[in-house]
Amino acid sequence: MPTPVITANALTKKYKDFAAVDGITFEVAPGESFGLLGPNGAGKSTTMRMVGAVSTRTSGDLTILDMDPNEQGPEIRAQLGVVPQADNLDTELRVRDNLLVYGRYFGLPRAVIAKRADELLDFAQLTEKAKAKVDDLSGGMKRRLTIARALINDPRILLLDEPTSGLDPQARHILWDRLFRLKEQGTTLVLTTHYMDEAEQLCDRLVVVDKGQIMAEGSPAALIREHSSKEVLEVRFGSDKNEGASAKLEGIGRLEVLPDRILIYSDNGEAALVEVVKRGLEPITSLVRRSSLEDVFLRLTGRTLIE
Amino acid sequence: MSVSTTTTPRVRVGRAWYVTEHKIREMRTYAGTLIATAIGTPFLYLFAFGVGLATLITQNVGPNPDVTYLQFVAPALLASAALLVAQEEYTFGILMGLKWNPIFIAMNATPITPRQIVNGIFLFVVIRMAITSLIYFAVMVVFGAVPSAAGVLIIVAGMLGGFAFAPVAAYAATIEEDRGQFAILQRTIILPLTLFSGTVFPLTQLPIYLQWIGWLSPLWHASELGRQFSYGPTEPIWLTVIHVVYLVGLGVFGWQLCVRNIARRLNK
Numbered sequence: 001m002p003t004p005v006i007t008a009n010a011l012t013k014k015y016k017d018f019a020a021v022d023g024i025t026f027e028v029a030p031g032e033s034f035g036l037l038g039p040n041g042a043g044k045s046t047t048m049r050m051v052g053a054v055s056t057r058t059s060g061d062l063t064i065l066d067m068d069p070n071e072q073g074p075e076i077r078a079q080l081g082v083v084p085q086a087d088n089l090d091t092e093l094r095v096r097d098n099l100l101v102y103g104r105y106f107g108l109p110r111a112v113i114a115k116r117a118d119e120l121l122d123f124a125q126l127t128e129k130a131k132a133k134v135d136d137l138s139g140g141m142k143r144r145l146t147i148a149r150a151l152i153n154d155p156r157i158l159l160l161d162e163p164t165s166g167l168d169p170q171a172r173h174i175l176w177d178r179l180f181r182l183k184e185q186g187t188t189l190v191l192t193t194h195y196m197d198e199a200e201q202l203c204d205r206l207v208v209v210d211k212g213q214i215m216a217e218g219s220p221a222a223l224i225r226e227h228s229s230k231e232v233l234e235v236r237f238g239s240d241k242n243e244g245a246s247a248k249l250e251g252i253g254r255l256e257v258l259p260d261r262i263l264i265y266s267d268n269g270e271a272a273l274v275e276v277v278k279r280g281l282e283p284i285t286s287l288v289r290r291s292s293l294e295d296v297f298l299r300l301t302g303r304t305l306i307e
Numbered sequence: 308m309s310v311s312t313t314t315t316p317r318v319r320v321g322r323a324w325y326v327t328e329h330k331i332r333e334m335r336t337y338a339g340t341l342i343a344t345a346i347g348t349p350f351l352y353l354f355a356f357g358v359g360l361a362t363l364i365t366q367n368v369g370p371n372p373d374v375t376y377l378q379f380v381a382p383a384l385l386a387s388a389a390l391l392v393a394q395e396e397y398t399f400g401i402l403m404g405l406k407w408n409p410i411f412i413a414m415n416a417t418p419i420t421p422r423q424i425v426n427g428i429f430l431f432v433v434i435r436m437a438i439t440s441l442i443y444f445a446v447m448v449v450f451g452a453v454p455s456a457a458g459v460l461i462i463v464a465g466m467l468g469g470f471a472f473a474p475v476a477a478y479a480a481t482i483e484e485d486r487g488q489f490a491i492l493q494r495t496i497i498l499p500l501t502l503f504s505g506t507v508f509p510l511t512q513l514p515i516y517l518q519w520i521g522w523l524s525p526l527w528h529a530s531e532l533g534r535q536f537s538y539g540p541t542e543p544i545w546l547t548v549i550h551v552v553y554l555v556g557l558g559v560f561g562w563q564l565c566v567r568n569i570a571r572r573l574n575k
Binding site: 075091105 | 414
């Protein structure tokens with residue numbers, strides 16, 4: 001395996017007695033697309049800030065591009081692109097100017113920045129908005145501008161904290177397409193998300209994080225294989241009746257009883273549904289689908305990702 | 308590919324200037340208002356004090372009987388203008404960058420360090436104060452408010468006065484939620500300091516038990532320093548030295564405290 005670009009070993013961040021990140025260990029290879037999947041408050045953003053060399057770790061080891069962020073923060077940050085969870089574009093500047101001022105922070109000559117800014121606006125499909133005010137952009141456009149800004153220094157690693165949080169489906173797909181292109185170009189991507197579909201789309205490998213700890217690690221497919229069945233049958237009996245119905249479902253497959261529905265894990269969802277009906281139950285709705293990372297998370301933590 | 312074989316981009320220490328550059332670019336969006344205010348304000352004040360109030364006050368402005376009221380009040384007016392600029396940037400400018408339009412957080416993700424961010428902002432404040440003070444000074448000359456060539460140093464005195472407000476920036480860097488702290492600061496500290504700072508009348512006109520307010524006020528030190536340059540000396544040299552030491556000392560203290568507070572806040 002090539003030398004990892006990020007190595008975290010027993011990485012810990014505490015705020016007084018509370019451990020936001022509680023001894024996590026992982027490596028990211030160059031060119032890899034690596035994800036941290038977990039619910040809000042799992043410690044993903046804190047991990048990202050430490051990797052971004054802007055938050056001092058409490059204990060453990062962290063190496064980024066062969067450097068220690070405690071010692072060489074500016075040198076590390078010079079080679080990172082950061083897309084934070086909350087947009088922090090300068091709303092007092094126009095779209096293109098945001099790229100120009102940001103490029104200067106990396107010590108790049110003005111001519112180089114100007115050329116890259118135009119290329120990146122094109123990449124982010126914002127060329128026509130170059131002179132627009134930031135506040136006049138849609139949420140998806142702001143995100144794309146933030147990504148373009150993060151690429152101004154041609155970073156070796158791009159850190160994305162919840163890149164599509166709060167965007168509508170169409171805007172998410174445009175963004176995924178752009179990120180996928182970066183991945184194809186060999187940019188190392190590290191992203192956090194609480195959307196399982198996003199993790200499945202973009203990550204070669206991911207860790208499932210909960211309460212500051214890593215619960216599982218692997219490729220999306222491997223995680224699903226390991227921690228869930230091939231298919232899932234979702235049945236609804238009505239809010240008050242799910243609990244009662246679940247008693248009659250024992251033995252068909254592993255059950256997860258949620259407030260609004262029951263999940264039955266089985267390698268053959270249709271056969272499981274036949275069995276449910278055979279037992280004299282009549283679900284209001286039923287759905288057979290493939291297992292997803294959501295199911296993996298539910299299995300590992302007993303909770304859903306989006307609560 | 309081994310990561311160690313690639314070149315590490317240059318990281319230089321003089322990058323505070325990029326922060327200043329950024330702020331100047333921002334300033335362009337409201338440059339019209341800024342310049343109109345910078346030109347309009349001195350005219351308003353000099354007309355009011357120099358043409359209006361000066362007709363009423365013909366004595367008691369210091370030991371030198373040749374000094375007119377306009378000449379007496381002008382260095383203090385310029386210092387007030389510089390202070391106002393500094394106060395605006397040290398309060399709203401700082402909290403804006405941390406919270407409302409969080410550009411400091413964006414800068415922090417780049418090779419720029421928190422110290423360079425603060426240095427860049429402070430340099431920007433110096434530039435803004437210089438623009439305001441230069442325009443003010445030019446208008447003062449037109450009004451005949453500066454009797455000597457050394458009076459040009461009023462600009463430096465005024466800017467030192469603004470810099471001495473740096474502890475306000477350090478305080479602003481600690482504010483998490485805006486609950487009107489700046490308004491309270493303005494009414495309970497800055498306004499009294501302005502009223503009792505020997506700006507429009509000599510501090511010695513006040514009873515001794517109120518004069519200490521002026522001694523603490525950067526505005527009094529800056530105004531008196533400006534007066535020494537304009538038509539001085541009107542005080543012993545040691546007092547002039549104290550003005551400089553006090554203003555520089557307070558400024559450096561606030562500046563370094565601001566670096567510490569911003570660094571702490573950005574390292575979450």
